[in-house]
Amino acid sequence: MLSIIVAVASNNVIGKDNKLLWHLPEDLKRFKTLTTGHTIIMGRKTFEALGHVLPNRKHIVLTHNPDYKVDDENVEIVHSVSEIQKYVDDDNENFVIGGAIIYRMLMDYCQKMYVTRIAKSFEGDAFFPKIDEAKWKVVSREKGIKDENNTLDYEFIDYTRI
Numbered sequence: 001m002l003s004i005i006v007a008v009a010s011n012n013v014i015g016k017d018n019k020l021l022w023h024l025p026e027d028l029k030r031f032k033t034l035t036t037g038h039t040i041i042m043g044r045k046t047f048e049a050l051g052h053v054l055p056n057r058k059h060i061v062l063t064h065n066p067d068y069k070v071d072d073e074n075v076e077i078v079h080s081v082s083e084i085q086k087y088v089d090d091d092n093e094n095f096v097i098g099g100a101i102i103y104r105m106l107m108d109y110c111q112k113m114y115v116t117r118i119a120k121s122f123e124g125d126a127f128f129p130k131i132d133e134a135k136w137k138v139v140s141r142e143k144g145i146k147d148e149n150n151t152l153d154y155e156f157i158d159y160t161r162i
């Protein structure tokens, strides 16, 4: 199965100039807890934005470029959505980690979404699609810890497909 994991501003912005716009260590911690030991699926731009291969996770990177190569045993390069189908059919939970193009492309194949909703709007150029309430229901909602390192108001909202 596929699940989305994303951090979204109140105006649906998720990034700008191929970078994240906020620093929220509690959210990164949750990302690590949820995704460690799992396969993570992403677009080539998000992979490059990560800056390095994340430990203990298999990375699936989508690109149209047939010559794109990454010399790491934990990174697999794929060139079409059809190559993602085996992760859709898999009983394990595999995570779609972005960015905007990939969320839009794979949302209909996902069964769950782990959304960190930041209670502030940001100016950006990458957006998360609007969540269709006819297709998705909230199953858990938890206010995020606010402290000297996590200065924004935010909530962890989990959705499941109806």
Ligand SMILES: NC(=O)c1ccc[n+]([C@@H]2O[C@H](COP(=O)([O-])OP(=O)(O)OC[C@H]3O[C@@H](n4cnc5c(N)ncnc54)[C@H](OP(=O)(O)O)[C@@H]3O)[C@@H](O)[C@H]2O)c1
Pocket: 005, 006, 007, 008, 013, 014, 015, 016, 017, 018, 019, 020, 042, 043, 044, 045, 046, 047, 049, 062, 063, 064, 065, 078, 079, 080, 081, 097, 098, 099, 100, 101, 102, 103, 105, 126
């Ligand atoms: N807030 C969050 O949780 C979060 C999470 C992830 C990313 N982000 C942000 O999102 C932004 C990046 O998103 P983005 O939409 O620009 O890029 P992206 O979705 O990360 O990657 C897009 C790339 O994926 C490849 N691709 C797309 N469709 C494909 C297909 N059908 N088959 C094969 N390859 C395909 C293409 O790579 P090629 O150009 O190589 O062909 C395309 O340029 C950044 O600002 C990043 O910081 C935010």
